[in-house]
Amino acid sequence: MPQVYERVALIGLGLIASSMFWAMKRGGLAGEVTGFARSAETRETAREIGLCDRVCDTLGDAVADADLVVLCVPVGVMGAVAAEIEPFLKTGATVTDVGSVKADVIAQVGPHIPEGVHFIPGHPLAGTEHSGPRSGFAELFENRWTLLVPVAGTEPAATAKLRSLWESMGALVDEMDAEHHDLVLAVTSHAPHLIAYTMVGVADDLQRVTDEEVIQYSATGFRDFTRIAASDPTMWRDVFLSNKDATLEILGRFTEELFALQRAIRQGDGDHLHAYFTRTRAIRRGIIEAGQDIDAPDFGRGGERNK
Amino acid sequence: MPQVYERVALIGLGLIASSMFWAMKRGGLAGEVTGFARSAETRETAREIGLCDRVCDTLGDAVADADLVVLCVPVGVMGAVAAEIEPFLKTGATVTDVGSVKADVIAQVGPHIPEGVHFIPGHPLAGTEHSGPRSGFAELFENRWTLLVPVAGTEPAATAKLRSLWESMGALVDEMDAEHHDLVLAVTSHAPHLIAYTMVGVADDLQRVTDEEVIQYSATGFRDFTRIAASDPTMWRDVFLSNKDATLEILGRFTEELFALQRAIRQGDGDHLHAYFTRTRAIRRGIIEAGQDIDAPDFGRGGERNK
Structure with a gap:
């Protein structure tokens, strides 16, 4: 080259x-x-x-x-x-x-x-x-x-x-342009990071579940959050402070939707939950087709990935 | 054997x-x-x-x-x-x-x-x-x-x-025992799944960011959420309906903490954010040491992992 x-x-x-x-x-x-x-x-x-x-x-x-x-x-x-x-x-x-x-x-x-x-x-x-x-x-x-x-x-x-x-x-x-960039990143990166940090913090705080249990049983979903939440603290502090408006907007929408799902759980509305979960599967398929992730059945299992 | x-x-x-x-x-x-x-x-x-x-x-x-x-x-x-x-x-x-x-x-x-x-x-x-x-x-x-x-x-x-x-x-x-099991799983699995489903749903709903953008730029954090949110909808509907109390308890704590972090962003409290993000790194280290994930620098990069 x-x-x-x-x-x-x-x-x-x-x-x-x-x-x-x-x-x-x-x-x-x-x-x-x-x-x-x-x-x-x-x-x-x-x-x-x-x-x-x-x-x-x-x-x-x-x-x-x-x-x-x-x-x-x-x-x-x-x-x-x-x-x-x-x-x-x-x-x-x-x-x-x-x-x-x-x-x-x-x-x-x-x-x-x-x-x-x-x-x-x-x-x-x-x-x-x-x-x-x-x-x-x-x-x-x-x-x-x-x-x-x-x-x-x-x-x-x-x-x-x-x-x-x-x-x-x-x-x-x-x-x-810059404004669109900041909104796209708030959705795909900044809000997910803050959410992952929060969930890991909750697990760490909970007195009735030990850290050892959280760590041993992480493969059930939590593990992917800890990967995100292990990123550089200084970088992420600055990201949230400097993309404040877009991040807060996305987090506001996130909270609204989370409340709607919590309400469906509380009321036992299984149809609402099932329809919501079915819709989110399609996005995953698109990401694999776009080559931004792999479709291996045993992710994170302890082997070497390509270096 | x-x-x-x-x-x-x-x-x-x-x-x-x-x-x-x-x-x-x-x-x-x-x-x-x-x-x-x-x-x-x-x-x-x-x-x-x-x-x-x-x-x-x-x-x-x-x-x-x-x-x-x-x-x-x-x-x-x-x-x-x-x-x-x-x-x-x-x-x-x-x-x-x-x-x-x-x-x-x-x-x-x-x-x-x-x-x-x-x-x-x-x-x-x-x-x-x-x-x-x-x-x-x-x-x-x-x-x-x-x-x-x-x-x-x-x-x-x-x-x-x-x-x-x-x-x-x-x-x-x-x-x-069963009650402890259901609380541990609410923290390590059930709440993270609901949160991931929610975030993927928000991205899908947002009119100003296209699905194509969400998919192309997913490697910035969002991708790990879509992996979680692609799981079987029927299984997860039943999980949330049958572990209602523990899931709602954890989601309640999660929302509280998320609000505290949102407030820190709004008020520009960088010290609070930095201290929080630093604390969550330690849990990640524990998971790698416990053999429940790997420490590869280029996860999800498109190669074959061990099958």
Whole structure:
């Protein structure tokens, strides 16, 4: 595959940045990749495991001369980081990010993008329950969607170049506007995460059922919630605070529907329950057909999945 | 492995019964296994795929002379089936079941157990999103818990024999009383299932986000909910109706906690959110250590898991 950018700077060295690095190296997609992390310990780990061609001790060093700057920091600090790198961005460079929320990131970062620099927010819909510089792997983005959210007036050539980078890392790419992105993600990701965190918290709180019982008998449904609820706490705090309106809207609808089902249980309305449960099966079928999950009968059973 | 029962009757030929058959055959655990299903189509499928040594057209034929009768029908019809088999049960036989709720099953089935017949309710904590006679496989119970709920006065030797059958099929076995079982399952299984059904229903209802978007972008958390929400609608209707009190209690606590988290989001209380999300990570670690899930970084990625 041909090189897409000559110099790429990764700001923040967690799961996404480290996976981008390994995917870019595998494909020869970048000439040199610099990296910066706020924590000295993370920078040291990165140097130890060969994460980035050059790990820099300052934001300015990492960003200077970069053709592509990727902000991989929690959504809550995007604005502060953008303010710091502003003086170092070179004309013609592209700034993108990988945050799970887009409208808020645009509001934070947009004002710090100098004339002549492209700003193309992005969001790879890929992740695991793991975080940190050691958690990345080159295959993370394969067959997963990356959403680009170009702001008004962005040069099509700059967007095409960024799209090409993501596609070369194995991603499927789509474009949409920021408000729609934030609503779609509230439904498919943010609300489910909050719900999973809540259910795991309830189980942990319950005095009459021991933690040991919860853990031993988790294979009956609860296990899938704990997988979701094990994700990075800082990232998720920031997601909920910065996508507040859409998340609260979806949670409001969720609560309404849950109350309706609780009422059906209380009143013994089996027809209502059966009809509801039948309807939800079809969505699952669609997800398997779209290649976003597998149809194996013994998921989570303890074997190796493809790495 | 030695034969545990000479004749076993499987009543209802879905995922659990068909998995029990293949597991018993693999281990030589039963002399002859008879099977019965209410639907002629299911009986035909069973004959076609060699499910059961003998598929019977009446309940009486299947149960006559059986040393172990396993009720694998939805919880809602356990009592009716028990009434029908009552005249055919032989002295010294054991009746068990695989229902997800225990107090209600005991209330339904208990009155139909004749003098001299053992009744040992059970519940294998194993399942997939698939159902029907073709969905079974011999490995379903391996490293999964089966809970036995012997009623007062049950002969220890009869319980030991049933435990030995489950252990020989690969299961871990525990015993507890029915009320505790129903509370533990409400937390680890019943409430999570209702919540997953609800969230999938919300996504399906939302007019401003298309089904295609929900399906394409499901890998961000939603996918794990759809897996849970694809389970058999009849089984789950019956579970919620028959474990009403415990399920509603857990859902009540869940709603309380969810409201507290929603309030923290609305008020921008990041510390509350961060502390909550940090606490839930520990439970996940316990589940992996207990061997009830795996720690692979790329779950659900589209490859084959161990079959």
